Amino acid sequence: MPEARDIILIGGSAGSYSLIINILESIPFNISSAIVVVIHRNDKYPTQIEKSLSLKLKRAILPAEDKVIIENNNIYFAPPGYHLLVEPNHTFSLDISDPVNFSRPSIDVLFESAAEVYTDRCTAFLLSGANNDGAYGIKRVEHFGGTTIIQDPLDALIDTMPSSAITTSSKAKVLKNKQIINYFCSIK
Amino acid sequence: MAKLKEPVHITFEELDEVVYLLKKVADYDLSGYSKSSLKRRVQRLMGIESMDLVDLKNAILNVEGFFGYFIQEITVNVTEMFRDPLFYQELKNVVFPYLQTYPQLRVWSAGCATGEEAYSLSILLHEENLLDRSFIYGTDISQQAINIAKKGVYTMAKIKSYTENYNRVGLNSKFSDHYTAMYDAAIINNEYRNSVLFSNHNLVSDNVFNEFQLICCRNVLIYFDKELQRRVLNVFYESLSLFGFLCLGTKESLYGQEINANFKVINKSLNIYQKIK
Numbered sequence: 001m002p003e004a005r006d007i008i009l010i011g012g013s014a015g016s017y018s019l020i021i022n023i024l025e026s027i028p029f030n031i032s033s034a035i036v037v038v039i040h041r042n043d044k045y046p047t048q049i050e051k052s053l054s055l056k057l058k059r060a061i062l063p064a065e066d067k068v069i070i071e072n073n074n075i076y077f078a079p080p081g082y083h084l085l086v087e088p089n090h091t092f093s094l095d096i097s098d099p100v101n102f103s104r105p106s107i108d109v110l111f112e113s114a115a116e117v118y119t120d121r122c123t124a125f126l127l128s129g130a131n132n133d134g135a136y137g138i139k140r141v142e143h144f145g146g147t148t149i150i151q152d153p154l155d156a157l158i159d160t161m162p163s164s165a166i167t168t169s170s171k172a173k174v175l176k177n178k179q180i181i182n183y184f185c186s187i188k
Numbered sequence: 189m190a191k192l193k194e195p196v197h198i199t200f201e202e203l204d205e206v207v208y209l210l211k212k213v214a215d216y217d218l219s220g221y222s223k224s225s226l227k228r229r230v231q232r233l234m235g236i237e238s239m240d241l242v243d244l245k246n247a248i249l250n251v252e253g254f255f256g257y258f259i260q261e262i263t264v265n266v267t268e269m270f271r272d273p274l275f276y277q278e279l280k281n282v283v284f285p286y287l288q289t290y291p292q293l294r295v296w297s298a299g300c301a302t303g304e305e306a307y308s309l310s311i312l313l314h315e316e317n318l319l320d321r322s323f324i325y326g327t328d329i330s331q332q333a334i335n336i337a338k339k340g341v342y343t344m345a346k347i348k349s350y351t352e353n354y355n356r357v358g359l360n361s362k363f364s365d366h367y368t369a370m371y372d373a374a375i376i377n378n379e380y381r382n383s384v385l386f387s388n389h390n391l392v393s394d395n396v397f398n399e400f401q402l403i404c405c406r407n408v409l410i411y412f413d414k415e416l417q418r419r420v421l422n423v424f425y426e427s428l429s430l431f432g433f434l435c436l437g438t439k440e441s442l443y444g445q446e447i448n449a450n451f452k453v454i455n456k457s458l459n460i461y462q463k464i465k
């Protein structure tokens with residue numbers, strides 16, 4: 001697969017898991033962008049999200065690995081216990097520095113670094129969650145000319161995260177779950 | 189909570205300027221570091237010190253001692269004792285039986301931060317009756333981290349979380365057998381502190397300094413780009429005795445590196461390798 005020129009980021013925390021599954025189920029095969037998911041999870045008890053999702057969705061769901069080139073059509077998950085960043089040469093890098101917003105991986109950290117590298121070819125989705133992670137990241141994506149979409153707090157199981165991002169964002173679209181799924185059904 | 193100051197931002201070009209300056213004035217080469225995390229660290233330091241780019245360059249050029257402080261702040265010294273308990277379990281069950289055959293053991297904890305990894309290895313060797321014949325070297329680029337490591341004193345809050353890790357390794361002794369609590373901190377027992385030599389060593393520019401049967405370099409390579417990783421892995425290869433072991437972090441592997449061909453995989457998910465030629 002060629003190196004991705006476009007990147008779609010999805011950040012979610014408490015209450016976002018089932019929507020993320022629905023999103024991933026709706027993504028067509030052979031899309032020409034890379035998808036990167038950060039979901040807060042406990043690193044002391046390793047889970048096999050990637051493996052079980054790969055089986056369920058019948059496509060490769062990959063853990064984002066250090067210094068690996070970000071490729072089209074791939075769906076990557078940030079590994080638990082590390083921050084995930086994007087390098088200017090379009091590879092991932094991992095970092096074990098202190099949690100941000102009590103989270104590692106932090107949505108802010110990924111969004112900010114991907115925003116700067118992919119600029120207007122970066123699209124970021126922020127979903128349900130119980131803290132403020134992602135709000136700053138959304139601002140940075142907007143600063144670099146990317147597109148931002150926030151789950152409608154009314155649709156979010158826990159609305160702290162989307163509500164807080166809506167307050168600080170200048171141009172995010174607020175979408176219902178159904179509209180979010182429609183978006184992913186139609187990506188190319 | 190105090191209101192946070194607006195974060196400082198620099199561009200990748202500006203980061204390159206700082207890296208260039210450091211190389212010129214202090215002969216420290218950070219050009220092989222992962223750029224995004226290095227940039228975050230530099231921005232963080234500028235934020236703490238309320239510096240803009242001009243201030244930072246000025247400080248690098250003119251302020252005595254700034255350079256050591258800079259290294260201290262841009263390195264990520266986050267660590268734990270018995271981080272990844274499964275790794276220590278595997279060391280004990282699979283690697284140590286092999287090490288029993290050596291009359292003398294030299295162990296290197298490279299990028300040991302504040303010493304927790306080196307002390308964990310020392311305790312594990314003790315539990316397997318190998319410590320008497322072992323000597324451990326703990327090295328790091330950050331002098332500040334090395335100074336803390338030498339003291340072997342950690343807060344009780346940290347000891348508490350290290351205890352959880354320790355209990356998951358499944359050893360016979362209690363973690364509290366290995367330190368002495370002093371009110372709100374604990375000091376690692378003498379026999380462990382005497383088994384480790386901590387010193388400053390820069391993986392970017394320094395070379396082989398001894399021969400080892402076991403090298404642990406965990407959560408350090410993620411801060412380096414592929415090329416610098418290659419250099420460092422070569423230093424490790426040269427430093428290992430034949431059939432010696434190399435242990436990387438859980439997210440670091442030899443995959444895609446030429447040197448791979450000289451190693452046998454002992455544990456694929458924990459990234460434990462043995463030098464076979």
Ligand SMILES: C[S@@+](CC[C@H](N)C(=O)[O-])C[C@H]1O[C@@H](n2cnc3c(N)ncnc32)[C@H](O)[C@@H]1O
Nearest residue numbers: 263264265267299301328329390391392406407
């Ligand atoms: C995240 S810590 C890893 C600590 C420990 N090995 C662990 O896994 O818990 C990374 C360490 O690498 C050190 N480091 C970074 N660059 C280095 C270099 N060029 N030479 C030696 N150590 C370096 C940092 O100072 C830091 O203490």
